Amino acid sequence: MTKSFDFDVxxxxxxxxxxxxxxxxxxxxxxxxxxxxxxxxxxxLNVGCIPTKxxxxxGEQIAAARHAADFGLTxxxxxxxxxxxxxxxxxxxxxxxxxxxxxxxxxKVTHLIGQASFVDDHTVKVGDQTYSAASIIIATGSxxxxxxxxxxxxxxxxxxxxxxxxxxxxxxxxLCVGGGVIGFEFAHVYNNMGAKVKIIEFLPNVIxxxxxxxxxEFAKIMTxxxxxxxxxxxxxxxxxxADGIHVELENVKTGEKTVExxxxxxxxxxxxxxxxxxxxxxxxxxxxxxxxxxxDTRQRSNVPHIYVVGDVASNPMLAHKAMKEGLVAAEVIAxxxxxxxxxxxxxxxxxxxxxxxxxxxEAEAKEKGYEIKTGVFPLSxxxxxxxxxxxxxxxxxxxxxDTDLLLGVHIVGPHASDLLGEAGLALEMxxxxxxxxxxxHAHPTLGESVLEAAEAVHKQAIHIMNR
Amino acid sequence: xxxxxxxxxxxxxxxxxxxxxIHDVHGTGIAGRISEEDxxxxxxxxxxx
Numbered sequence: 001m002t003k004s005f006d007f008d009v010x011x012x013x014x015x016x017x018x019x020x021x022x023x024x025x026x027x028x029x030x031x032x033x034x035x036x037x038x039x040x041x042x043x044x045l046n047v048g049c050i051p052t053k054x055x056x057x058x059g060e061q062i063a064a065a066r067h068a069a070d071f072g073l074t075x076x077x078x079x080x081x082x083x084x085x086x087x088x089x090x091x092x093x094x095x096x097x098x099x100x101x102x103x104x105x106x107x108k109v110t111h112l113i114g115q116a117s118f119v120d121d122h123t124v125k126v127g128d129q130t131y132s133a134a135s136i137i138i139a140t141g142s143x144x145x146x147x148x149x150x151x152x153x154x155x156x157x158x159x160x161x162x163x164x165x166x167x168x169x170x171x172x173x174x175l176c177v178g179g180g181v182i183g184f185e186f187a188h189v190y191n192n193m194g195a196k197v198k199i200i201e202f203l204p205n206v207i208x209x210x211x212x213x214x215x216x217e218f219a220k221i222m223t224x225x226x227x228x229x230x231x232x233x234x235x236x237x238x239x240x241x242a243d244g245i246h247v248e249l250e251n252v253k254t255g256e257k258t259v260e261x262x263x264x265x266x267x268x269x270x271x272x273x274x275x276x277x278x279x280x281x282x283x284x285x286x287x288x289x290x291x292x293x294x295x296d297t298r299q300r301s302n303v304p305h306i307y308v309v310g311d312v313a314s315n316p317m318l319a320h321k322a323m324k325e326g327l328v329a330a331e332v333i334a335x336x337x338x339x340x341x342x343x344x345x346x347x348x349x350x351x352x353x354x355x356x357x358x359x360x361x362e363a364e365a366k367e368k369g370y371e372i373k374t375g376v377f378p379l380s381x382x383x384x385x386x387x388x389x390x391x392x393x394x395x396x397x398x399x400x401x402d403t404d405l406l407l408g409v410h411i412v413g414p415h416a417s418d419l420l421g422e423a424g425l426a427l428e429m430x431x432x433x434x435x436x437x438x439x440x441h442a443h444p445t446l447g448e449s450v451l452e453a454a455e456a457v458h459k460q461a462i463h464i465m466n467r
Numbered sequence: 468x469x470x471x472x473x474x475x476x477x478x479x480x481x482x483x484x485x486x487x488x489i490h491d492v493h494g495t496g497i498a499g500r501i502s503e504e505d506x507x508x509x510x511x512x513x514x515x516x
Contacts, residue, residue, distance in 0.1 A: 337480065337483035337484050338480075338483075339479075339483055341476075341479055343471065343472070400471075403473075403498035403499065404498060405471065405473060405498050407471065428475065428476050429475045429476075430471075430472075430473035430474060430475065430498070430500050430501075432497065432498055
């Protein structure tokens with residue numbers, strides 16, 4: 001006799017990974033519940049991707065209005081209603097999280113509200129109620145990592161959640177601790193809104209993981225826009241005084257210490273997996289020292305009927321990775337031969353211009369033993385980029401030398417994140433640079449730069465001198 | 468990381484359905500690309516010619 005459970009699948013967490021898993025499992029005919037202790041949509045919708053992109057768009061419009069003077073368009077005195085800005089951003093979040101709730105209803109996913117904790121490997125307590133399930137998916141996400149000496153108060157010293165609430169007035173001097181994606185996106189927002197922004201990064205390079213040439217170009221453009229970047233620098237401590245936050249900065253190479261004063265400090269030094277309150281050990285699920293719950297390519301934990309997806313499973317902590325993993329977990333539970341076998345996980349910094357990449361960097365390709373060739377097409381040679389006042393940046397392609405197989409695409413430029421879709425598909429389809437070069441791209445578009453970068457691999461680009 | 472497998476996502480899914488390790492499949496296409504037919508051949512169930 002088989003045991004009967006309250007649900008076929010119980011998903012813990014309603015972030016991108018969790019809600020994708022819940023909805024796909026329901027589409028496949030399973031009886032599904034999804035438990036969430038905070039707001040549906042998780043970090044991405046509530047305090048991550050979506051509200052950040054809203055602020056980035058607003059900041060970009062401010063900058064765009066300034067640049068419009070180049071073609072003769074001037075506006076009156078620029079003014080920013082910060083309460084309205086915050087309200088507009090919150091409205092988008094509300095609409096999207098409401099949409100997830102509606103999708104749960106439409107797919108008959110039972111939404112359980114409260115902290116979920118394991119009782120045993122088939123039983124989870126949510127709030128005061130206990131539920132059993134044949135399969136359980138852990139999708140508890142991550143939270144901002146803390147930095148000793150810089151206590152986050154969410155008003156003057158903030159993490160990414162606090163930074164989403166634009167203060168009135170906009171701080172005059174802003175420090176972003178951490179030169180990763182989050183640090184740069186907020187630096188860009190605050191810089192466009194009038195703050196004097198400094199970014200410090202402990203490592204020798206910002207945006208670790210991205211292609212070195214692309215990062216160099218990106219950092220050059222950000223500096224040109226007025227953002228000060230200091231690498232190999234750390235923040236030791238912060239002290240609030242009448243004239244601002246006094247932060248002790250240290251050059252980790254020379255040991256030289258200085259004190260600088262800011263009005264707002266963002267701590268964006270990474271994120272750590274979140275398993276607090278989960279009581280994973282009651283289910284026999286392994287949690288690593290760093291707090292991750294490892295999964296195999298079918299998203300199974302060490303306990304075969306307990307699955308793990310998203311930030312809590314592994315790096316990189318990206319919404320689209322969590323979404324894909326959620327679908328894989330649901331499909332595996334439904335008996336389908338699904339597997340997380342993505343050739344490449346795209347990465348994007350949503351500044352203006354954007355930095356976006358998919359596949360191997362030049363360094364990674366060499367490290368893996370590939371003999372490679374590269375092609376670069378600068379946006380300064382793109383007619384479309386000129387008409388958009390956005391000629392900073394390039395498309396770089398990394399290709400295997402003998403087979404011409406595409407290995408990676410790295411873009412610095414406007415709408416790079418959208419151009420990445422083509423590159424991602426090309427990688428998944430095992431396209432060669434020739435396949436891309438032979439594909440007719442509409443003219444004039446930014447997408448042509450991808451075609452021209454592929455031509456540049458073969459030293460046959462038309463709009464630049466090939467060297 | 469895993470080596471690059473020159474096969475489309477749908478071909479990789481078919482390999483899983485036919486219990487074939489895609490890494491074992493010899494690709495007969497351009498640049499060693501693996502087709503559905505290559506996977507079927509490896510599985511010992513080629514389609515009717």
